[in-house]
Amino acid sequence: MSRSPRKPQIRTRVAFVVYDGVTLLDVSGPLEVLHQAGRYETVLVSPAGGEVTTASGLVLAGTVKRTGRVDTVVVAGADHLVDGVPTEVLAVTEGLAKTAVRVASVCSGAFVLAALGLLDGRQATTHWRHAAALQRQYPKVDVVPDALHVADGRYLTSAGISAGIDLALALVEADHGADLARAVARELVVFMQRPGGQSQFSTAMATPPPRTDLLRTVTEAVVADPAADHSLPRMASYAAVSARHLTRLFQTEFQTTPGRWVERVRLDRAQQLLLDGHSITSAASLSGLGSDETLRRAFAKHLGTTPTDYRRRFQTT
Incomplete structure (x- = not known):
């Protein structure tokens, strides 16, 4: 008895919009994620077809000028988009987006979607360095300046450079489940996976490196265990200085x-705990903020939202 032939696996077709000056990792990062997933057919589409020279000088060959219908469009970013999107890039993106199920951007690729009016009335993000410009140039867009990636309807936007990998992992998870996304992340040796609402920069990363060993000792101790006792006298004891001298060091550097710096470190930790599935009470305790009310006040003060709304907005599997 002969076996019936296996049905060919239907692959999701994804088009990457590329052009001269495009940021290489905005293309190669998400592209590699989809390649490793093994469920996607990808194509590079450029305004003129042929070769495209990236910002780093490497050449992308084999791009096409036109392609058939695609399921997902990904617009890669480039610094020059902030100063104005070329009409040919707008045209190719608009043509692909008309029939696509999803439209995504990496980094300043959000400026292309915004210029087409696709993000009007929607939440979107971009590289932290360009967030203010995106909001200023396109006031109808609700810019979320400090998220790795944001989904609003069929539109997805991500922060800069490596955040495109997180965006692509989120696409794989949405299409084929968390197990495949985790397998791809393990293969690429990357986090599985940074939730969309995770800050592009934690307070520890955003803080400039301390110039003195004394202050470095203090900050490393706080970041290593935010929930520990980090009262001013205790922190001063880490560096064997007076509380007054430690305060001067923080103000100077x-x-x-x-106290304010410790609160932000604890808030960063609380955000991650909530996204990891902890309750508000647990996140408050484990982060060192203490009570539910203290946690709510910190969220309102620094993030302009509540812990519940934050988790609902950004939590992923």
Whole structure:
């Protein structure tokens, strides 16, 4: 008895919009994720077809000028898009987006979608360096300046450079489940996976490196265990200095007080705990913020939202 032939696996067709000056990793990062997933057919589409020279000088060969219908469009970014999107890039993106199920951007690729009016009335993000410009140039867009990636309807936008990998992993998860996305992340040796709402920069990363060993000792101790006792006298004891001297060091190097800096580190930790599935009470306790009310006040003060709304908005599997 002969076996019936296996049905060919239907692959999701994804078009990457590329052009001269495009950021290489905005293309290659998401492209590699989809390649490793093994369920996608990808094509590079450029305004003129042929070769495209990236910002780093490497050449992308084999791009096409036109392609048939695609399921997903990904617009890669480039610094020059902030100063104005070329009409030919707008045209190729608009043509692909008309019939696509999903339209995504990496980094400043969001400027292309915004210029087409596709993000009007929607939440979107971009590289932290360009967030203010995106909001200023396109006031109808609700810019989320400090998220790795944001989904609003059929439109997805991500922060800069490596965040395109997180966006692509989210696409794989949405299409084929968390198991495949985790397998791809393991293969690429990347985080599985940074939730969309995770800050592009934690307070520890955004803080400039301390110039003194004394202050470095203090900040490393806080970041290593945010929930520990980090009162001013305790922190001063880490560096064997007076509380007054430690306060002067923080003001001089970070332009803030030790207490405010510790609060932001704890808030970063609480955000991650919530996205990892912890309750509000647990996140407050494990982050060192203490009570539910203290956690709510910190969210309102620094993020302009509540812990519940934050988790609902950004949590992924």
